[in-house]
Amino acid sequence: MSYRPLPKKVDPRKLAERGVRIEGLTTPKDLPRLLTLLCSDEGELKVSLDFGKDEQRFRTIQGSAKGHVFMTCQRCLEPVEVAAEATVNLAVTLNDDQVKKLPRIYDPLLLEEEEIELATMIEEELILSLPPFAYHDDCSVQTSFGEKETTQSTDKPNPFSVLAQLKAGNSKKPN
Numbered sequence: 001m002s003y004r005p006l007p008k009k010v011d012p013r014k015l016a017e018r019g020v021r022i023e024g025l026t027t028p029k030d031l032p033r034l035l036t037l038l039c040s041d042e043g044e045l046k047v048s049l050d051f052g053k054d055e056q057r058f059r060t061i062q063g064s065a066k067g068h069v070f071m072t073c074q075r076c077l078e079p080v081e082v083a084a085e086a087t088v089n090l091a092v093t094l095n096d097d098q099v100k101k102l103p104r105i106y107d108p109l110l111l112e113e114e115e116i117e118l119a120t121m122i123e124e125e126l127i128l129s130l131p132p133f134a135y136h137d138d139c140s141v142q143t144s145f146g147e148k149e150t151t152q153s154t155d156k157p158n159p160f161s162v163l164a165q166l167k168a169g170n171s172k173k174p175n
Helices: 012-018 096-101 118-129 161-170
Strands: 021-026 044-053 059-072 079-093 107-110 140-142 148-150
Touching: 012 044, 012 059, 012 079, 021 118, 044 118, 059 118, 079 118, 096 107
Parallel strands: 079 107
Antiparallel strands: 021 044, 044 059, 059 079, 140 148
């Protein structure tokens, strides 16, 4: 299956009436708000969206956006590749009354104009799907003393062991 760039603007109501499927590619360069959370504009995201109507006649947009982007590792501050996977499950609404009537399985897409920017809609879902902090699995950081410290270490000394020794020493005092 070959992916093309996503269309800039679409009318979700017309696409839902016709049952259209849109598949395309986007990059972090095309998503400026998402880009502010990343350390690189590299990466590619495959988008697949199905516009249609459900059994209650709500116009829906269902699909996904999947790919990889680069965030800053919070341990070593180097780029780390992160899977970006967003699921889209929206119902097109025209006013607040329609939003109130939506089944809970849908998130509302309140239309203010006939057409929406497809990249902006995808961008919002992707931002919500990113982890709040990104880390390498086997990251090590440089300490201020020039030593390397591995953050995956499991044999760290217990900082409270000194207190346990003091407590044990106090219990041996004669009355």
